[in-house]
Amino acid sequence: MGSQSLHIIKKFTLEHRINWEYTQDWMNYNPFQKATSQSYSKHVSWRMKCSNYALPTLDLLNRNYPDILKGFDTCFLCSNSTETNEHFWICSESINILKDIFMKHELIYKSLIINNLDQDKFKDHNIIITESPVFTSFNTPI
Numbered sequence: 095m096g097s098q099s100l101h102i103i104k105k106f107t108l109e110h111r112i113n114w115e116y117t118q119d120w121m122n123y124n125p126f127q128k129a130t131s132q133s134y135s136k137h138v139s140w141r142m143k144c145s146n147y148a149l150p151t152l153d154l155l156n157r158n159y160p161d162i163l164k165g166f167d168t169c170f171l172c173s174n175s176t177e178t179n180e181h182f183w184i185c186s187e188s189i190n191i192l193k194d195i196f197m198k199h200e201l202i203y204k205s206l207i208i209n210n211l212d213q214d215k216f217k218d219h220n221i222i223i224t225e226s227p228v229f230t231s232f233n234t235p236i
Contacts, residue, residue, distance in 0.1 A: 102147065102180065113227060117145070147179035154179075 106112045121141055126134045143149045152167040153176055169177040171187035182188055 100146065103145075116227070121145070149179050149182060151179050151182060152177035 103112070107114075124134060125137070128134065148154075152163065152169075156163050156165060156167050167176045169175050169181060169185055169187075171191075172185050175181050175185065
């Protein structure tokens with residue numbers, strides 16, 4: 095982990111802020127019908143870029159294609175900072191968008207759990223839901 099872009103991943107790992115079990119599930123999940131397809135390949139590429147701080151943010155695009163953006167590197171969401179991979183994950187506007195997405199999917203996921211849970215084994219399904227890190231990770235500031 096000598097790469098500077100992976101430094102934050104090492105830091106989060108040492109602080110136990112990354113749940114590697116969920117990360118592995120996320121990386122292995124295939125939302126498409128086919129095991130291989132162009133769509134799935136793009137999806138996996140996006141996941142890898144997210145997890146390795148390699149999204150095509152404006153700082154990288156300016157570095158690689160200086161004539162196209164001509165130095166424009168301000169975050170489109172907050173208009174306050176330079177758009178970098180790190181900024182994308184800490185930008186308050188980006189976090190609000192991500193929270194909304196997670197909250198929407200939380201409702202879907204909860205209903206799937208409740209509707210498919212073996213009621214005989216789990217009398218109180220609320221405990222499973224309210225104490226799961228999947229649902230509590232966005233309850234505190236990132």
